[in-house]
Amino acid sequence: MDTIEQIRDRLLARFPAGKVILVTNPGAAAEHSLLLAPANARDIARFLRDDPELRLDYCSNATGIDWPDKEITDTVKTSVPGPDGGPAKVVETKTVRIEPGYLEAVYHLYSIALKHGPVVIRLRTANRTDAVTLPSLTPVWRSCDFQEREIFDLYGIVFDGHPDLRRLLMWDEFKDHPMRKDYVEPDDYEWEPTAHGAILEKAKAHQTATGGTTS
Amino acid sequence: MNTPSDQPVPFPAAGNISDADREELRRHGVLITCIEELHNWGRSNSIWPLQFGLACCAIEMIAAATARFDIARFGAEIFRPSPRQADLMIVSGTVTKKMAPMVVRLWNQMPEPKYCIAMGACAISGGPFKQGYNVVKGIDRFVPVDIYIPGCPPRPEALLNGLMKLQEQIKAEKLTGPDAARHTRADLPSEYPIPEYGEHDLVPSKNESLWSPPSPPAV
Numbered sequence: 001m002d003t004i005e006q007i008r009d010r011l012l013a014r015f016p017a018g019k020v021i022l023v024t025n026p027g028a029a030a031e032h033s034l035l036l037a038p039a040n041a042r043d044i045a046r047f048l049r050d051d052p053e054l055r056l057d058y059c060s061n062a063t064g065i066d067w068p069d070k071e072i073t074d075t076v077k078t079s080v081p082g083p084d085g086g087p088a089k090v091v092e093t094k095t096v097r098i099e100p101g102y103l104e105a106v107y108h109l110y111s112i113a114l115k116h117g118p119v120v121i122r123l124r125t126a127n128r129t130d131a132v133t134l135p136s137l138t139p140v141w142r143s144c145d146f147q148e149r150e151i152f153d154l155y156g157i158v159f160d161g162h163p164d165l166r167r168l169l170m171w172d173e174f175k176d177h178p179m180r181k182d183y184v185e186p187d188d189y190e191w192e193p194t195a196h197g198a199i200l201e202k203a204k205a206h207q208t209a210t211g212g213t214t215s
Numbered sequence: 216m217n218t219p220s221d222q223p224v225p226f227p228a229a230g231n232i233s234d235a236d237r238e239e240l241r242r243h244g245v246l247i248t249c250i251e252e253l254h255n256w257g258r259s260n261s262i263w264p265l266q267f268g269l270a271c272c273a274i275e276m277i278a279a280a281t282a283r284f285d286i287a288r289f290g291a292e293i294f295r296p297s298p299r300q301a302d303l304m305i306v307s308g309t310v311t312k313k314m315a316p317m318v319v320r321l322w323n324q325m326p327e328p329k330y331c332i333a334m335g336a337c338a339i340s341g342g343p344f345k346q347g348y349n350v351v352k353g354i355d356r357f358v359p360v361d362i363y364i365p366g367c368p369p370r371p372e373a374l375l376n377g378l379m380k381l382q383e384q385i386k387a388e389k390l391t392g393p394d395a396a397r398h399t400r401a402d403l404p405s406e407y408p409i410p411e412y413g414e415h416d417l418v419p420s421k422n423e424s425l426w427s428p429p430s431p432p433a434v
Contacts, residue, residue, distance in 0.1 A: 169349060171313050171412040178348035185348060186416035191428035199346060 001116040002053065004032045014047060015040055023122060033106070033120035038134050041123055042161070045140040048109060048119065056109035056119055059141035062148055064155035065104040068128070068181045072099050101128045103157050107137060107144070125157060128180075136162035154179035251390045258302070258328065259385035262378070265301035265321065266294035270308025272335035272368040279371035286371075289378055298324040303381070304358075305374075309337035309344055310351040312417050316409050322358045323406040328398035330385075332377055333360045336367045343367065356421035358407055 002010070004022060011020045011034070021035040036044055048056045074095045079088045103125045110117030125132045136159035138144045148159045149168040156177035159165055167174065176183055192203040232240075237247055248256075268276055279286045286292050295301040298321045310318055322331065333354055336342030341352040354360065361384060364377040388396035397403050407425065410417040 169313070173412045173414060175414040183348070185346075186420060188352060188416070188420055191352075 001111075001114070004034065004119070007048075007054070007119065008034055011044055011047070015044060018044060020044070031118070031120060033122050035122045035124060038123055038125075041121075042135045042137065042140060045107075045121070045137050048121075049140055054119070055111045055113045056117065058110045058112045058117075059107050059137065059143050060110050060118070061106075061108040062137070062144045062151065063106050064151040064157060064179065065106060066128070066155055066180045067101045067104065069101040070099040072097055102126065103128055103132055103155055105134055105148075105151055105157055105159075107141075109141075132156055133158045133160050135160050136165075138162050153177070156180065252386075254390065255386045255388055259382040260290040261293075262289070262291045262303045262330070262381065262385075263293045263295050263301050264291055264303040264305050265298055265325065266296045267321070268307045269310060269314065269318075270335075270337060272307035272338070275368045275371050276305055276307045276334065276374060279374045284371040284375060286375065286378070289375070289382065291378055298322075299326060301325050302328065303330045303332065305332045305334050306338040306354045306360075307334040307368075309342065310354050311349045312351055313349060313412075315351045315354075315357060315417060316411070318354065319357045319407055319409045323409070327405050328396065329405075330361045330381055331358055332362045332364060332374075332381065334364045334366075334374060334377070335369055336365065339363050339365065351417070353426075356426045357410065359425060 008020050008022050011018070018040045019035075019037040023033045023035050025031050025033070048054055074097065076093050076095070077090055078093065079090050081088050105123045107121050107123075108118045109121065110119075123134045125134060134157055136144070136148055138148055138159070139161060145163070146168060148162055149164070149166060151157050152159060152162075152165055153167040153169050154177055166172065170178070178185075187206055187209065189199070189203040189206040192199050232247065240247060268274075278284060280292060280294065291303070298304075302325075304318075304322055304325060306318065322329070331354075333339045337344060337350070338354050339360075341347070341350045344350040345352055351357070362377045362381050364373050366373050369377075390396065390399055398405070407422060408419075410419060412418075
């Protein structure tokens with residue numbers, strides 16, 4: 001099979017308008033992935049499936065990732081000439097910027113026919129609040145059906161073109177997305193006889209909130 | 216009766232005949248009993264469970280029905296596919312919030328007298344999934360539970376032991392008097408409110424009249 005760089009180059013040659021970015025994984029597994037632009041993601045997915053050299057005919061796994069807003073501190077060092085011709089002083093200026101968060105859908109592709117894989121592709125939403133639509137890849141790989149519904153349920157990514165986009169695990173009236181980092185769970189920590197620190201703290205918070213009573 | 220109250224009460228229907236005397240009479244072909252005892256004997260040996268399972272504990276429940284463990288020894292092998300015919304609800308497995316209204320509805324549809332066994336850690340308290348976003352922290356927040364069987368999952372022997380405990384409980388039930396069994400008393404509820412799907416949680420998230428948290432352990 002081609003390396004991931006070769007696949008990227010072929011995709012860029014085949015789809016000159018599309019943006020394909022290699023996202024490297026610094027971990028030991030070094031499972032690098034391709035970040036696709038949502039606009040032509042489905043065309044690229046069809047190409048990955050039908051290309052005779054790749055034939056990635058099996059999507060084994062589709063999952064979501066929530067990347068919350070990240071606060072990044074940039075430190076710029078500038079040397080200021082000292083007053084009266086003294087030694088130069090190094091002044092650090094720190095600027096804090098917010099890197100907006102986004103939601104991601106990750107697909108792991110294998111080829112049953114050619115026995116290779118995985119090739120990992122990613123799709124990113126514009127933000128986490130209102131622009132959360134991605135093209136559904138269920139028309140390309142049928143196995144994405146339930147998994148995209150699960151991502152829709154737990155992360156809130158809306159898959160455009162999905163044949164039956166309903167909640168999978170939670171009920172239809174449910175409003176939240178439980179796997180998001182900022183999910184606020186219902187406060188039902190009345191009784192937690194556990195030595196687990198984080199849980200005990202929630203139970204204590206519940207008891208303070210209800211005025212010391214346990215109900 | 217002139218029996219002191221701290222002595223074991225002898226068989227009530229026939230004056231002061233002791234159990235040994237009754238056993239002696241029974242060997243001579245004389246059976247002395249009362250309606251209550253006969254009634255409880257019959258019911259405790261024909262507990263028909265409701266046929267449903269929620270998670271892996273159900274596999275152990277199925278195993279309890281096989282020849283190796285043979286729940287039929289206790290007359291409880293007839294798993295009924297309809298709540299109208301069932302006496303016992305074995306809540307075997309994780310009760311998700313999505314499933315909880317259906318479980319409570321099944322309980323309401325069962326006719327009295329009915330009993331509930333919470334089988335396994337999940338049905339008792341939520342178990343290993345207790346802090347999950349979709350897990351009810353114990354079915355006793357919505358229906359009254361008679362027997363708790365701990366384990367993850369409990370072995371079939373544990374289920375049989377729980378069933379025997381339930382039989383003991385049924386055999387000790389009174390049909391009349393101030394401490395009569397629940398199903399004989401009109402003032403105790405037989406049906407419980409079914410929680411509804413809310414926007415963030417079940418509404419209500421627990422039945423306050425049924426379940427209240429124990430006091431927190433002393434620090």
